[in-house]
Amino acid sequence: xxxxxxxxxxxxxxxxxxxxxxxxxxxxxxxxxxxxxxxxxxxxxxxxxxxxxxxxxxxxxxxxxxxxxxxxxxxxxxxxxxxxxxxxxxxxxxxxxxxxxxxxxxxxxxxxxxxxxxxxxxxxxxxxxxxxxxxxxxxxxxxxxxxxxxxxxxxxxxxxxxxxxxxxxxxxxxxxxxxxxxxxxxxxxxxxxxxxxxxxxxxxxxxxxxxxxxxxxxxx
Numbered sequence: 001x002x003x004x005x006x007x008x009x010x011x012x013x014x015x016x017x018x019x020x021x022x023x024x025x026x027x028x029x030x031x032x033x034x035x036x037x038x039x040x041x042x043x044x045x046x047x048x049x050x051x052x053x054x055x056x057x058x059x060x061x062x063x064x065x066x067x068x069x070x071x072x073x074x075x076x077x078x079x080x081x082x083x084x085x086x087x088x089x090x091x092x093x094x095x096x097x098x099x100x101x102x103x104x105x106x107x108x109x110x111x112x113x114x115x116x117x118x119x120x121x122x123x124x125x126x127x128x129x130x131x132x133x134x135x136x137x138x139x140x141x142x143x144x145x146x147x148x149x150x151x152x153x154x155x156x157x158x159x160x161x162x163x164x165x166x167x168x169x170x171x172x173x174x175x176x177x178x179x180x181x182x183x184x185x186x187x188x189x190x191x192x193x194x195x196x197x198x199x200x201x202x203x204x205x206x207x208x209x210x211x212x213x214x215x216x217x218x219x220x
Contacts, residue, residue, distance in 0.1 A: 008069045009034045009162050009194040010055070015064030017050055024050055025219045028064070030196075032162075037188055037195045039205035042215025048198035049091075052164045055196070056086050068162070087160035089168045093147035095139040101126070101150055102135035108154035125153045128187060145169075145176045152184060156191060163188065165197040169204065177201065181208040 008031050016026040024047040032038050042048050053059040055066055068086075095104050102122035106112050113121045119135040126134050129149040139147065148168050155163055165184075169177040185208045188195050199205050205212045 007033050010196065011067045013065045015066065017047065017054065028218050030213065030218065032194055032196060035192055035194055036211065037185060037197065037209045039209035039212045040196060040198045040215060041202060041205045041212055042200065044200050046215050048215065049166050052088065052166050052198060056088050056164055085161040086164065087155035087158055088164040089151050089155055089166065091167045091170055093151050095147060095150060097140050100135065101137045101139055104139055104150055105154050105157060108157040110158065125157055129153055129183065144172050145180055148180065156187065160193060163193050163195040165195060167199050177204055178207060184208055
């Protein structure tokens with residue numbers, strides 16, 4: 001697929017990473033177009049999570065570059081921060097047990113609604129992922145799949161331009177992984193959100209993405 005530089009949402013060029021003199025990866029190149037969902041397929045421990053952490057600003061970039069297309073231009077114009085437009089869903093659901101489902105969802109909003117409207121606002125988004133009626137529930141009552149759906153809603157409510165998914169379905173059984181991968185792709189496409197999804201599961205990679213990149217093709 002030919003990608004026009006003007007249409008990319010993420011461009012990684014000759015990116016390298018080392019920890020304590022150990023090379024994690026070197027001279028990596030990836031382009032993701034606006035609205036495209038890319039799956040990065042590779043074994044556990046190869047460096048996929050480190051790459052995502054670099055993209056969202058949690059790890060430093062010493063060699064190579066990461067650029068964000070129009071998001072870079074917006075930042076140059078003084079409009080917001082790039083990493084406010086990049087969402088991330090981690091391998092294990094990160095939810096706050098002292099808050100309800102609605103409370104956790106609303107955390108994703110830059111300007112939360114008045115308290116009396118929070119359940120109503122959260123419910124609107126929860127319906128999109130099949131969790132209608134869950135807004136007042138305790139997060140401690142959720143299954144693994146339900147918890148990850150709440151994390152997805154929280155990421156979506158912040159209206160990211162790019163969503164990073166760090167093997168978020170790996171703790172689920174195979175049937176649940178397949179189902180939520182398909183649903184997640186539908187939601188991302190509906191909302192026009194680009195995504196980079198990392199996984200070690202070839203079938204999951206095919207189900208969720210428009211394009212699959214194999215880790216060994218990037219690092220060799």
